[in-house]
Amino acid sequence: MEMIKKGAEAEIYLSTWMGRRVVIKRRIRKGYRIKELDEKIRKQRTRREAILMAEARKAGVAVPIIYEINNFEMEIVMEYVDGERLKDIIEKLDDNEKRRICQEIGKSIAMLHKNGIIHGDITTSNIILRDGKIHFIDFGLGMKSAENEARGVDLHLLMEAFNAAHADERLFRWVMGGYKKNFEKGNEVERKIEEIVRRGRYMRRVE
């Protein structure tokens, strides 16, 4: 097992499971929390993440297939999506392909939101492109919500990623194009995003 990432709350390993290449996401024990609280949180989040991924799949959005959930180790064993992070390749694509992918992203987010799923961390690092098809990974900050506020915040993060890190405002416009075409509440959510921008409080660095 090879660790490929260590985040604030989880470690990500590359491994094999029943002959398949898999990713294992393990929520690590935090020594600063009392045991009761620590176990409750890790269990709850592992479950929630798995449920969100399963629901996203049902909604028709490509996410890694879950193979196993280990409640003792607080692990999710999932498909390894062998592709490239959008972050690393977007600059290399031509405009037509950029537009196609962005519209596709908008459509997928619309499908998530329609089904009450909020990803919670839509950045270009969490979108993987494999054979021209986009996959969403890391639902660790996700939640269930049918509020436009939550939807707006969800999209706003991607807007920042595109506008700041990739300095191309067309990208997000294409995303919103695909989003609105596939979600009847798209216009309301777009207005919500404008409101969030005016509030000016989600100042985050975009990786």
Place this chain on the structure above:
Amino acid sequence: MISLGLEGTAHTAGVSIVEKIDGKCNVLSNVSSMYRPVRGGIHPREAANHHADVFPGLIEKAIEEANVDFSEIDIIGFSIGPGLGPCLRTTATAARTLAIMHDKPIIGVNHCIAHLEIGRAITGCHDPVLLYASGGNTQIIAFLEGKYRIFGETLDIGIGNCLDKFGREAGISFPAGPEIEKIAKNGRKYVELPYSVKGMDVSFSGILTAALHALKEHSIEDICYSLQETCFSMLAEVTERAMAHTEKDEVLLGGGVASNKRLQDIIKTMAEERGAKFFVPPRQYLVDNGAMIAWTAILMYESGYRMGIEETAIKQNFRTDEVEITWR
């Protein structure tokens, strides 16, 4: 350079004289007086009246303890916001009076940034993530791309406010934090309370309601213990997220609630587990104090900040990321 700082954003009126010598912060005096309501929480106007009563005496005392003459003081700093309107206005009035009377430059200082700067100056950390936990404020602040940015904060009430309100309902006098800390030591059983982390932000109002409900069925010791463990773990989690996100390896505590030993323990353990360094200044620099204002005023003045009297209007909702950081 010698600076006189006035702090008065909430319940504490503080006056301090600070000297910057060889780039170091040397606190010559640091005196304060805290408004204590007879019952209930802070009444803003009463607190402002308290400040108006005590400022003249505090200023005299600070000058005397520092053993300086007013002519040796170079600038007057004051807390311009964020805070309670009446308290801010009283403090600003005191600062303007001093500045005009003695013909000194005046600098309005952001209270939250002052907490961070005094922490850096006293503990010697360089580029920390600050967990600022006080009555009204709960923010995770770090320096990034030219500004102090807020990476997480409370979506409703401050952590201290949560503890105080719980205390008020449970018959503990204001401020309730220190008493809750004592009572919690005898708690044995963890009573489940909502754990409310939303991305990088936290929320305390739901926990407060749940804790008050739980008080009907469980002992106050167990509830105080559970309340502390839940709230402080949430703070540790969002602080750690901010550290991972900004790739910083120092964590600094600030604010009155940061004098809670259990909170210090929790943040220290979090820091150790991720190989980061933990810093906490002595209590007199955690709570609201004049020294942090005086010191930050020096940093601002030396890096080019100037303010006319007409620019010293208070800013009740002054945000941390609005401040142009010229000294880093």
